[in-house]
Amino acid sequence: MTPLDMQLEATLAKRRKIAKIRRLVVNPEGTIDFSSNDFLGLAYSQLLRDEFLQELHSMKYILGSTGSRLLDGNSKYVEDLEHKIAQFHKAEAALIFNSGFDANSGLFSTLPQKGDIIIYDELVHASVHEGMRMSRASHRLPFKHSDIDDLKRILEKVVPMRDKNVFIAVETVYSMDGDVAPLQDIVDLLKYYWPHRDNGYLVVDEAHGTGVYGKHGRGVVNQLGLEKDVFARLHTFSKALASNGAVILGSKTLREYLINYARPLIYSTFMPYSSLALIKCAYSILGSGQTEPIQDHLKIIIQRFRDTIRLPVGTLLASSSPIQGVVLNGNEAVRALAGYLNRKGFIVKPICSPTVPKGQERVRICLHGHNTLEQVDSLVASINMFFDESDNPIVMSSENTIVASRL
Missing domain, CATH: 3.90.1150.10 (Aspartate Aminotransferase, domain 1)
Structure with a gap:
């Protein structure tokens, strides 16, 4: 030793x-x-297994990745899949990451500009904390778990800083407590303080809501009809969808920005085609209503x-x-x-x-x-x-x- x-x-x-x-x-x-x-229960599903094997048999692509997304790991297959996922969740654009941890850390480490403010629920995922720690935000302020009054107290202090972006980071379903965030109340607060949507932005992690909530399992944001009130959403494939990886949903500009600045995407070998095929089949089953x-x-x-x-x-x-x-x-x-x-x-x-x-x-x-x-x-x-x-x-x-x- x-x-x-x-x-x-x-x-x-x-x-x-x-x-x-x-x-x-x-x-x-x-x-x-x-x-x-x-x-x-899709990990046990014979239906998903059969569709996955059929997709592998029919696809013309190799099984491996061959490189990072910006080198040789990109393809029409994944771009078509991202387009379908964006449509499914009623978003403008989508960008797939290797994992939910990569997606959250990549988003929160790059999205806040110098001097911006992040306000986050005290129980958000460790991956959000990892991203915030590396970000250029000047303040990272926790509020008591799902406590609207405490969130309002913090907003009262930061709203006067009109030249800074303010990001609110929450989950829809919390991984350890299992409770659902008061998302509508949070949206209403943001609309009150930023009626013109000029500086306040909501970022929502749907990791544990995907597949379980909303029509066809689109998530809590969809169930409440709040797609246009959320700046960025994260959905993981590794829980209810029995796959691996995650997707960030948002504007086309956000997608291009992350391609240029999100280090977990830029410097990681992308997931293999076999993983993309499994994600595609899982979404096919969701979309069919089964x-x-x-x-x-x-x-x-x-x-x-x-x-x-x-x-x-x-x-x-x-x-x-x-x-x-x-x-x-x-x-x-x-x-x-x-x-x-x-x-x-x-x-x-x-x-x-x-x-x-x-x-x-x-x-x-x-x-x-x-x-x-x-x-x-x-x-x-x-x-x-x-x-x-x-x-x-x-x-x-x-x-x-x-x-x-x-x-």
């Missing part, structure tokens, strides 16, 4: 000691998925989960999306619940600090189009049973009350 390896091992040992070590795990076969972001019954099924099992679960007050996240969560106080507590459910045959994962703030640790539960009512009932019964076992030292405090945290 080299001296550097010894330093790295010492750092890892510190993380192990405080029970915050991260590990790669392989889910056992035969278990029931209540963890992945495969909200529509996923709408799955969206309806999701609503049913989400309601069933929330109606039948029995938890201490403040323990269940306030979410109407497929992302649900049981909040306990401390990494040890959430690991105990997750381990209990894993042994019962359910794939769920503990989300520990520092991924979420200390005191807000939770077992994250995702419901999917491939989950049945019977599976949901079985999961709920197991969770209820865990909390009914009053002699469980992880769950119960010395005062014999549930150790739980209200968000």
